[in-house]
Amino acid sequence: MTRFQxxxxxFIHDLDQGGADPWNVVxxxxxxxxxxxxxxxxxxxxxxxxxxFVDLVKLKAYFFSSCGLFDLANKLKAYFFRSEIPDYDDAREVPKDxxxxxxxxxHELIEIVSEIDDKISEALHGGSQIPESYLDDAIRRATIARKFVPIIISDERYEGIEVFMEGVIRYLPSPIDVSNYALDQNRNGEKVELSGSIDAPFVAKAFVTWYRMxxxxxxxxxxxGVIKKGDxxxxxxxxxxxEIPRLGKRREHDESEEVDKIKEVDEAHAGEIVFVFDAHLESGDTFTDGSVRYIMTSAADVPAYSVSKDCGEKFSNGVN
Known part of the structure; x- marks a missing residue:
């Protein structure tokens, strides 16, 4: 993860296993x-x-409802089909024991975050109580800055997945929290920040190629920017x-790349990922509308391999 920044x-789970000790893992x-x-x-x-579990930010306890197989099936259906997700029980006071x-x-959590975040540090040394919103925002800032890693102690089953997904939403960056950069080939590779606007010149990157039927x-x-069929x-x-002959997206609620499960579209906008059919696009290459010559910077370096000439095509298909 350091390599990809x-x-x-x-996520610590399997707490139901005999002898499980999450604090030893921490x-x-x-x-x-x-x-x-x-x-x-x-x-x-x-x-x-x-x-x-007890949420250390909110200082509230949450107890899971019992889950039989029928309840589990409904929860999985809710997740994968994006219908309403059942909530775990309402917040309660922390058990006295x-x-x-x-x-x-x-206190350990606040001390570690205060080493990174000035607002929390000032409040801690001033002797004042740390409000929930202050601590929550500080954890998010430190996580996005890659200076702190929140540890979620839950379980991968039932409501435990909700706890993990809530942590993803609360602390990991959304697309607008992340800056994307490209190298301007007209200015000797000068680094430029992309706006992410649909009104800006089109810039995209191909990253995976599949052969289906x-x-x-x-x-x-x-x-x-925007791309349209026929551009x-x-x-x-x-x-x-x-030329872009056809564009496609996954059908809603379907994660398959099978051809009959792909919905064709006329255009796609900034922030989206689309399929391009039967075009000579190679993984790792950057594409524009021709008005700019940007090459996307990449966190991942593709290693070099030695390949014989007779298997070059198969190798290209495999790595793409």
């Missing part, structure tokens, strides 16, 4: 991975059964102009 979360993360991190939840276990331990862990499908991520775009890496 991505914010991250740590200590190992700190010592072996050398991450500045802290748990943002304390699990609530009764007789080795994981029944809920856990209050001392919870306050200790919250008799078609070649290439994923194209659009960083700014001509320029491969900045080679200088070639390419």
């Amino acid at each position: 991505l914010p991250r979360l740590i 200590d190992q993360v700190k010592s072996k991975l050398n991450h500045r991190c802290a748990a943002i939840q304390v699990p609530i276990c009764i007789d080795d059964c994981y029944v809920g 856990m209050q001392a331990f919870v306050l200790k862990k919250r 008799y078609l070649k499908l290439t994923y194209l991520r659009i960083y700014q 001509f775009i320029t491969n900045v890496n080679t200088g070639k102009k390419i």
